[in-house]
Amino acid sequence: MTTTSWQDGVYAALKKAGVRQIAYVPDAGHSRLIELAHADNDMQAVVCTTEEEGVALAMGAHLGGQRACLLMQSSGVGNTINMIGLPTTMHAPFLTLITMRGEWGEFNGWQVPMGQGTEPVLKAMGVHVKRAETQAEVVDMVSAAASLAFGSIIPVAVLFSQKLIGAKVFVKEQEQ
Amino acid sequence: MSAAMTQGLDRRAVVAELLREPGDCPGGQLLVVTGLGSTTYDAGAAGDRPENFYLWGAMGGAAMIGLGVALAQPERRVLVLTGDGEALMGMGALSTLSARAPGNLAMVVMDNGQFGETGHQASHTALGTDLAAVAAACGWKTVLTCTTMEEVAALRMRLRHEVIFAVIRISPADVPRFLPPRDAAALSVRFRQALGIPAD
Numbered sequence: 001m002t003t004t005s006w007q008d009g010v011y012a013a014l015k016k017a018g019v020r021q022i023a024y025v026p027d028a029g030h031s032r033l034i035e036l037a038h039a040d041n042d043m044q045a046v047v048c049t050t051e052e053e054g055v056a057l058a059m060g061a062h063l064g065g066q067r068a069c070l071l072m073q074s075s076g077v078g079n080t081i082n083m084i085g086l087p088t089t090m091h092a093p094f095l096t097l098i099t100m101r102g103e104w105g106e107f108n109g110w111q112v113p114m115g116q117g118t119e120p121v122l123k124a125m126g127v128h129v130k131r132a133e134t135q136a137e138v139v140d141m142v143s144a145a146a147s148l149a150f151g152s153i154i155p156v157a158v159l160f161s162q163k164l165i166g167a168k169v170f171v172k173e174q175e176q
Numbered sequence: 177m178s179a180a181m182t183q184g185l186d187r188r189a190v191v192a193e194l195l196r197e198p199g200d201c202p203g204g205q206l207l208v209v210t211g212l213g214s215t216t217y218d219a220g221a222a223g224d225r226p227e228n229f230y231l232w233g234a235m236g237g238a239a240m241i242g243l244g245v246a247l248a249q250p251e252r253r254v255l256v257l258t259g260d261g262e263a264l265m266g267m268g269a270l271s272t273l274s275a276r277a278p279g280n281l282a283m284v285v286m287d288n289g290q291f292g293e294t295g296h297q298a299s300h301t302a303l304g305t306d307l308a309a310v311a312a313a314c315g316w317k318t319v320l321t322c323t324t325m326e327e328v329a330a331l332r333m334r335l336r337h338e339v340i341f342a343v344i345r346i347s348p349a350d351v352p353r354f355l356p357p358r359d360a361a362a363l364s365v366r367f368r369q370a371l372g373i374p375a376d
Contacts, residue, residue, distance in 0.1 A: 052237070057243055089361075
């Protein structure tokens, strides 16, 4: 369980940006944000069966006058490709925070192709992409991305690099 | 087209009935999200209004857009009106909606057992899938299947007061084309204005 302070800072940044709905497909790297969202009476936390649901939820939130954020991991970006064009079509804000797999010390090769494809796919669909590599920069980057998304009314993704969140460890032997 | 294929209710008559007197609804005008394809045309034909948000793309997204609206506007009633093909593409959303259980959202699937827009190919609901049973298995407490206009008439006000998932068996027969507005940005702006949301 990761409970590091930068993730609390990221949650505070989302709150400060006025985010009221958080859609997610779980990822270990987002577990603290998900915990905080569920514990917050002023936040609607929605677990999705697939990531494109979260994009659609965010568009509904916008129609209803609320701000939303989608938490997913890089492999989920591939599931969103058609739906993630919706913010552009609707001229609606969209913010997503993406934990990266398949790029730094990845143990599981199945994560590598979509990990490598995440940024080009997002850019191909017109999403503005920011990339956080260090704990020192991540909170400010999320705040800036939220301002860009909700202020300029464009789709914005922040990638949390695998170096930032740490490569997933599968067996205890690897931890030693 | 065989006689069996033309059985079912007239889709335009069904939607005209479901959306009749949309202001007769708790919290104000009924908020309607339609799915890509024929339900968008049906809702437009029943009377274009700012509280209708029509999907002209994003197939599979209608239910989740409806959920986002419902969570943001808990005092209003939301109706997701879509077709069998659109609902099948977003079938996981039936589980997500049930899990989140907004008290102010109902969903209607206009089921003709076909992908009508693309040439009347048989859909999965004609090949063994019962979406009402799927919704029930996903945890929806009230699930109905309507096959008569009397049942549709009885459904109209229930959709505005209860959490219901309803399948309506409609005819796959072609109906006259009706094209409501499709500029998604303009549709968004007027929907938000109708809710009194200030422009950004």
